[in-house]
Amino acid sequence: MTLEPLALTVTEITRRIKHSLESSFTSLVIQGEISNFKRHTSGHIYFTLKDEGAQLSAVVWRSRAHALTFQAEDGMKVVITGRLTLYEVRGAYQIEVSSIRLAGIGELQVAFEYLKRKLAAEGLFDPEHKKPLPYYPERIGIITSPTGAVLHDMLNILRRRFPAIEVIFRPATMQGAGAANDIVNGIDDLNRVGGIDVMIVGRGGGSIEDLWAFNDERVARAIFNSEVPVVSAVGHEIDFTIADFVADLRAPTPSAAAELVVRDRNAVLANVRDYWYTIHETMTTMLIHRKKHVRHLLQTYSFNKPIDLLRQYSQRVDELDRGLSSAMSHRLALLHSSSQSLHHRIAALDPALVLKRGYTMVLRGNEVVGSATELDTGDKIEIKFSDGVVPSKIL
Amino acid sequence: MTSKNPQKQTFEESLLRLEELVTKLEQGEVPLEDSIKMYEEGLTLSKACITKLTQAELKLKKLSKDIDGNFQFLDQEAE
Numbered sequence: 001m002t003l004e005p006l007a008l009t010v011t012e013i014t015r016r017i018k019h020s021l022e023s024s025f026t027s028l029v030i031q032g033e034i035s036n037f038k039r040h041t042s043g044h045i046y047f048t049l050k051d052e053g054a055q056l057s058a059v060v061w062r063s064r065a066h067a068l069t070f071q072a073e074d075g076m077k078v079v080i081t082g083r084l085t086l087y088e089v090r091g092a093y094q095i096e097v098s099s100i101r102l103a104g105i106g107e108l109q110v111a112f113e114y115l116k117r118k119l120a121a122e123g124l125f126d127p128e129h130k131k132p133l134p135y136y137p138e139r140i141g142i143i144t145s146p147t148g149a150v151l152h153d154m155l156n157i158l159r160r161r162f163p164a165i166e167v168i169f170r171p172a173t174m175q176g177a178g179a180a181n182d183i184v185n186g187i188d189d190l191n192r193v194g195g196i197d198v199m200i201v202g203r204g205g206g207s208i209e210d211l212w213a214f215n216d217e218r219v220a221r222a223i224f225n226s227e228v229p230v231v232s233a234v235g236h237e238i239d240f241t242i243a244d245f246v247a248d249l250r251a252p253t254p255s256a257a258a259e260l261v262v263r264d265r266n267a268v269l270a271n272v273r274d275y276w277y278t279i280h281e282t283m284t285t286m287l288i289h290r291k292k293h294v295r296h297l298l299q300t301y302s303f304n305k306p307i308d309l310l311r312q313y314s315q316r317v318d319e320l321d322r323g324l325s326s327a328m329s330h331r332l333a334l335l336h337s338s339s340q341s342l343h344h345r346i347a348a349l350d351p352a353l354v355l356k357r358g359y360t361m362v363l364r365g366n367e368v369v370g371s372a373t374e375l376d377t378g379d380k381i382e383i384k385f386s387d388g389v390v391p392s393k394i395l
Numbered sequence: 396m397t398s399k400n401p402q403k404q405t406f407e408e409s410l411l412r413l414e415e416l417v418t419k420l421e422q423g424e425v426p427l428e429d430s431i432k433m434y435e436e437g438l439t440l441s442k443a444c445i446t447k448l449t450q451a452e453l454k455l456k457k458l459s460k461d462i463d464g465n466f467q468f469l470d471q472e473a474e
Contacts, residue, residue, distance in 0.1 A: 136407040141458075155455065164406065164451035169471065170458045189458060193466050268410075269448050275413045276441040282420040283434045290427065 011088070018086040021093060025084035028095065031103050032056070034076045047072070049080065049095065057094035058082070066177065067099045069212070070111025071118065077103040108208050112215050115242055119217070124224045125245045131229040133249055133261060134197045136268075139166045140261060141190040141199035141228065143183060144254065146171035150204050154258040162262035168196060174203040179213035184222040191227050198261050199226070201243065202233030202254040214241035223247055233257035355386035363389075406447060413440045 008016075032049035039045050043062030048055050058080065060068060072078070082097040102110045119125060140158070144150045151169060158165060170189055172182040183201060190199050201223070203211070213219060214234045220242045223230045232247035233254040244250040251257030298304075347353075351361060361384040362369040369375060379394045404412070416437040419425055425433060456468040 134407065136405070136410065138405060138407075155453065159453045163453040164447050166454040166456065168456055168458050168468070189460075189466070193458060265448055269445065272410070272413070272441050272444045272448070275417050276438065276445075278417050279420055279434055279437040279441070282417075282423070283430065286420075286423065286427070286430060 010091075014086070014088050014091055018088060021084050021086050027081070028083060029079060029081050030056070030095065031077070031079045034072055034078055035074050037072055037074050045072075045097075047074075049078075057092060058097055059094055060097045060100070064098060067097070069108060070102060071114055071217070072100070079103050108212065108215075112208075112242065115215065115217055115220070116245065119220055119242065119246065124220065129224065131248045133229050133231070135263065136162075137165060137197035137261060139168060139195050139197050141168045141170060141193075141196040143170045143172050143186040143190065143199060143201045144203055145174045148204060150202060150254045153255050154200065154202075157255055157258035158262060161259065162265045162268070164265070165262065168193065175206065175210045175213060180216035180219050183213055183216075184218050187219075187222040187226050187230070196228045198229045198231065200231045200233050200251070200254065200257045200261060201247075202231075202251070202257055203235065204254065205235035211235055211241055214243040216242075219243055220246045231257045231261060352386060355384065360385055406444065409440050409444050413437060413444065416440070 030049060032051050035048045035050055035055075037045070037047040043065060045060035045065060045068065047058050049058045050056070078100050079102075080095065080097045080100045082095045082099075084093055085096045086093045123129070142151065142154060144154075155167065158167065168190065170186045172186040173179045174183070187199070187201065190196050203214075205211075211234055214232070223232070223243055223246045229248040231249045231251050232241065232243040233251040233256065234241045234243060235253070240250075249260060251260050301308075355361060362375075363382045363384055364374075364379060369381065375381070375394050377394050381392050381394065383390045383392050416433050420430055420433055420437070455471045457471045459467050459469055461467050
């Protein structure tokens, strides 16, 4: 009688398989295509890795979710590393992913391109969303690392160019785990603190991994949603990040950002002095013109017409006066001379003068006897001589 | 834009007002009495701007939060 082999329980065989499987496939690098990509609310990520002939379940535990540096989606060709595990409850094996990268070209580059396309499609880079920078910010926010020369360099430039400002420095981690989060919070802080006219978010140059926080979707959205205009200032000139595209202004370096946010004090001073000069000049010129104008008015014909008329009248009066007096004196002279001649004539008629020449006058009573026929014999008359009267009688 | 106390205006407001005054005065259509007032305002504003530009020193403050999460500004010596 053959003994039946001892039956194993499902659990027992599953444990054996699990042990065998998990000890044999501890470090795998597998390439395939993503399908059924799902991010569970728990934070774990599930997908299926497949190729033309087979498929394999994959899981990324929440604790490893940051290993996914790009936005994974169905159809992407990836290379994953991990180990096989067996989920006893279902009797299913799966690969537990420890890292994942895009197959082919540099995964970060692809992730970058992917996010860039996605946000561009959403309109996050559109020029109409760019907020203008204030010309004369009085309060400037800076988010950067508390260590390193970046802050120092920016302050030097700000101090040299336009020191009439207040800088609110919000230190933040600029690379590695937590950097994106810290930057997002920093942008939020500078928005909430109030009175910030413009902010610079920046760091010095580095590898693409060092700069990666600036390619984080959360950072991009925080910049986009910021009420305060944001100037991105990442790395050296050749480095473009997603933050650069979404920022209101992209500065090639932190130092350049400091140059861009403030005017040059000397230029502004020159400007103000120009204004002062112009105001002064305009006013002086205006006053000179007004004075000239008044003077001109005083000399104009119409303004002077009344005076002129007056002068003319007065001249006329003078003339008339002169005329009058000369006419009068002429008249008087005439009168005078005619009265004189009358006088002479009258004087010539004086009988006394005739008597003096030897003539006599015959009077009868008080009347002059002008004719011999008036006299009769015996009339008593008086003969008047120049020196006396002789009573006489006609014979 | 009406004139405010130059002390209370932001630098940008002062400059904008100054530009406005210059433009108006240059156009020369302002009555004489008004232009004299504008002239005086302009001189005051430009003086205030120049003073601010030549005397101010950069103030640096570090933003941090107290235990209740309220913002604090810590004066920081310029490094």
